[in-house]
Amino acid sequence: MRALLLSSFDAPPALADRPEPVPAPGEIRLRIAACGLNFADLLMAKGTYQDTPEPPFVLGLEVSGRIDAVGPGVTGLSVGDRVAVYGGQGGLAEMGCFPADRAVRLPETMGWQDAAAFQIAYGTSHLALDHRARLAPGETLLVLGAAGGVGLTAVEIGKLMGARVVACARGADKLAAAQAAGADHLIDASTQDIRAEVKALGGADVVYDPVGGAQFTAAFRACRPEGRILTIGFASGEVPQIKANHLLVKNLTVMGLYWGGYLGFRPEVLTGSLSQLMAWHAQGRIRPHISHDLPLDRALEGMALLKDRKSTGKVVITIADP
Structure with a gap:
């Protein structure tokens, strides 16, 4: 073979x-x-x-x-x-x-x-947004890298869960893909100030970040009090360093999500998530x-x-x- x-x-x-x-x-x-x-x-x-x-x-x-x-x-x-x-x-x-x-x-x-x-793209986003961040209807979700493999599913699932979705990506073509997946607001990371744009929308309740680097820092600073930041990966190549005193002042939570890790310590969480995702696919709600x-x-x-x-x-x- x-x-x-x-x-x-x-x-x-x-x-x-x-x-x-x-x-x-x-x-x-x-x-x-x-x-x-x-x-x-x-x-x-x-x-x-x-x-x-x-x-x-x-x-x-x-x-x-x-x-x-x-x-x-x-x-x-x-x-x-x-x-x-x-x-x-x-x-x-x-x-x-x-x-x-x-x-x-x-x-x-x-x-x-x-x-x-x-499995990986949808599974990562569903576990992150539902199991970890407990995203609620009406909350503002900021998705970085919103046209990538996991980012696009985060836009789709966030919208399905009732959030207001702000998609951040580079270039018109990628933003168009995020908009087609359900994004309510678009930010071009190559030309716009992420922090300023998100703050103008009232701030983010949940940040979904597969990028890291400078975009993490901008999103971190645009969070509302009690915001939750999901670290999914570091496509930028730069792992952000977090100042704990800033977490304290705004009552922020930073949480990690490694989808494959659940196979080792809580496989039932992953299995339940996949069952829900398969049902949504069968109903035509995600693609x-x-x-x-x-x-x-x-x-x-x-x-x-x-x-x-x-x-x-x-x-x-x-x-x-x-």
Whole structure:
């Protein structure tokens, strides 16, 4: 089978021929249909992501596909089932083995590409806004990086939860994508003062930040008293340093959200969130925005689109129709 293999952190990943994997106890094997790319894939290729395995390994955190073999001890899943899986690695390949307890059955209304683009982006935003920040109807939500893979879902889910959504992104095209996802107000981060614009709207109750750096600082200063700031990631490359006395003065809360971490300590929270998201998708209330759908031999091009911030929503690698 073909797979995008990272042999060393000192060399770029490359397509390679690999032996077909055999499922271990508790695993399923998929004929992979599609793999959603994430900013974390870029970090893993450099060895800087929190859950990076030692090379060699196959990149690709989340996949959709059809089960073609089950390992010993697997119950409740069968050959032929259509599923999505957050595997953490192994997705950019024609086949892969993944933990059976991470597989989510797909409704017939969900296609392969939507399924591959769904779990991390929507799961992150829903857990962040609902479980962590307790976003309430009528509150003002500021979304930084609002046209990115997670940012666009935060706009969509925030609006669905009844918030007034302020979307911040760079350039007219990206802001148009955020507006189409439901944003009420738009801020161009390349030309406008984020703090001034948000303050003019009355301040933010909740900030969703996958960017970090200077944008975090501006958003921090634009929070209303008792504001909640969600740190989702640091696409800017700069991890902000927070002055605790400023938290005290405005009664602010800064909280982190690592979606994959819930698999280790509270998987039921993640499972419940995905059930709600799947129901919303089936009702037509949310729909992944996929700006690029590329074949496996163009996977590196897809990663470059993320690195250069030339995509909106998700980039998906389509591998086969199993």
